[in-house]
Amino acid sequence: MGKRMILPFNLLILKVFHAQKNRVRPAMAEIGLSPGQPKLLTFLALHGECLQKELAAACDIEPATISKLLNLLEENGLIARSDRAGDRRAVAVDLTEKGRRLYENEIRVRIEKINSDALRDFSEAEQQEFERYLRRMYRNLTGMPLD
Template structure:
């Protein structure tokens, strides 16, 4: 019997996660932190609510992630100019270094995952995943 598509996606996601997780621990990063670092590398600083919206997670969840990141010296929070009671989140030099190490890890796993795929197949595959995400959420991946 042919494996259903949803199961192919699910199993592939978990295989990738299982390859990346040990490296996350080595880098001192926990679940959710790499995506925050990546977002801050692209946006320099942002509001906490922007992070929650960007990742489709509850504000309480992002607050917990940020507290842990602040304790590790990966980010810092400060009052946001022009926004009463809003807190601006920024990345620290230590956070930039952790992000660089994270990127190295991800590129190594990606290289293994895409072995044997031509550049054209990789581009098509990326396009398909972006379309699937849009179909499921109505949002685009930049």
């Protein structure tokens, strides 16, 4: 058996992030989604209609980048955008029925499988504790709660 690799905590987090990303991206590419699109669709599926700027902030995406991602999702009939009454600068975004079906039948199912693989051998209590730790780390690093 080889020597155990010693990794500082930041590299350990980075390696886990990349391992998860390397499972998610191909699974999403199989259903025609590019990086960034699944998290937008997931957020909308879980939270419903919201302003484009709120969506960008919630998903940690720059305003210029989110416009490009949303343009493609809109062209594919997965989201719809509309002006909010009284404020032409405020653009609301929501899933279409096609987008909702894609989320329920493909995205959610694939992500749940990847999460299940990642958390295999973790008890339910360990999973909940792990989630609390991640939320606390986020708050420590950003000063904001992770809702």
